[in-house]
Amino acid sequence: MGWFLLVPRPNHKQQSTPLSMSQVRVRFAPSPTGFFHIGSARTALFNWLYARHTGGVFILRVEDTDQARNSEEFLSLIYNSLRWLGLDWDEGPEAGGEFGPYRQSERAPVYAQFLERLKASGRTYEKDGALLFRISGEPQVIEDAIRGRVERTEEKDFVIVRSDGKPVFHFVNVVDDISMRVTHVIRGEDHLSNTSKHTELFKALGEPIPVYAHIPLILKQNGPGKMSKRDQGALVEEYQKRGFLPEALVNFLCLLGWSPKDDREKLPLAEIVRLFDLPGVNQSNARFDEKKLAHMNMVYLHEMVPERCFVLARDFLFARNFFPEGAPDEAYLREVIALCQPKVRAIEDLPGFIGYFFSDDFAIDPKAKEKVFAKGDPKGRLGELLTSIPTADFSSDAALEVLVQGLAAQHGAGTGDYIHPARLAVSGSGVGPSFYGLLRVLGRDRVAARIGRFLATA
RNA sequence: GCCCUCAUCGUCUAGCGGCUAGGACGGGGCCCUCUCAAGGCCCAAACAGGAGUUCGAUUCUCCUUGAGGGCACCA
DSSP: OTHHHHSOSOOHHHHSOHHHHSSOEEEEOOOOSSOOBHHHHHHHHHHHHHHHHHTOEEEEOBOOOOTTTOOHHHHHHHHHHHHHHTOOOSBBTTTBOTTOOOBGGGOHHHHHHHHHHHHHTTOEEEETTEEEEOOOOOEEEEEETTTEEEEEEOOSOEEEEOTTSOBOHHHHHHHHHHHTTOOEEEEEGGGGGGHHHHHHHHHHTTOOOOEEEEEOOEEOSSSSSBOOTTSTTOBHHHHHHTTOOHHHHHHHHHTSSBOOSSSOOSOOHHHHHHHOOGGGBOSSOEEOOHHHHHHHHHHHHHHSOHHHHHHHHHHHHHHTTOOTTOOOOHHHHHHHHHHHGGGOSSGGGHHHHHHHHHOSOOOOOHHHHHHHHTSSOHHHHHHHHHHHGGGOOOSOHHHHHHHHHHHHHHHTOOTHHHHHHHHHHHHSOSOOSOHHHHHHHHOHHHHHHHHHHHHHHO
């Protein structure tokens, strides 16, 4: 890892005119042939981070030349996911820019023009109706900003235009990077072996070679191989639908192949932007760990301001049709969410956690009931509590706590002797949010009715 | 098969010649106590193997092994 101390840092300035290359220009170039997945998201993220770190330009380029497999749905999914993650692009579709168009399907004239240049160099020839590129056969050396010197010799000529007239990936990719003035190519390591094809093309066209930075791949969490869009937990859209917090997913993704080099893990994006650099990126592949993502998501959830949590939770609950009988009172919902925010690990846990706040028709958990009735006199305690409810102060948790402590002292019992049976009576569950908050939010009427019903039926 | 890349706890990582090899997730235990999927504390857990270089290697070099990727008229 010490090579970058010896070799001057990325040397694009030596390779081109300082004026045109004075600003970093990176691109993320997805092809809309399937769902947007975690690996692509991280590649986009690292490009975005580098652009923001250097004050450069982040370009979105759509590689939609595979017409048989492309779809506009997949494309808008990419846009949506990038926006959800906060990865805004400076140039590209829906953003404009002076080096467009940014969809390859609209760039045929550019490819024709560069093809003429390549033909003029005498390095192309036709075979079976396709156009081939004649390689130099010379070793291709790149100074990868992450891996250091990598050398590889391309061994055979390759097709650059199919017999149907469509140019292939290697050619259009290089042409676009040239014409969009891309200075740094940050992409997955799966492209490392392709790079020799690309440098051959850059040289044949007499163009400067960009700085390459091949980032490690994300491996699927179970089983062999890299993560693909078919793997469990691979789709960005899925996390969005499940109510994950985008800042948590971004933070987690940053830590797959990069670290701040100290023991911090949760850090603000602005801090990551400040610290991020290519030599700090790891060289080894990382295995995706959904448990750690879930933990990161929980940490962000618990630290989030309640109002934002409310908005996210409300939208999520409505999206899941959690209120089939219509919207609940907003102030009440806000209180429920605020009460439960510290107790759930994720927004998606909410539906299973808050049902009894919105319906009196909840089941009594038999296990919890067994535990409550195992000792003491739960019904007697509930009776005492019920008697005190009409005159109780439900305006604050503290007031309710005082009430229960008073009952306990008066009857020579512990607060738990009231709390556990009462929690069961009002929620049907042995677990839940802070007890006094639970009573306060449910309110006097519900609490009294539910305890009364419990005493009558349990 | 050929080529390229990588290699520290189960997982994500810190470490850039001398450390009791640190942190986090997950796992186990204890505490708190109004429950808990929350919080606090503690424990187990790693330098793949072999040769070198060096006074000294997790750290540098080579080999082996393992892992990943690439070798399309897919991108």
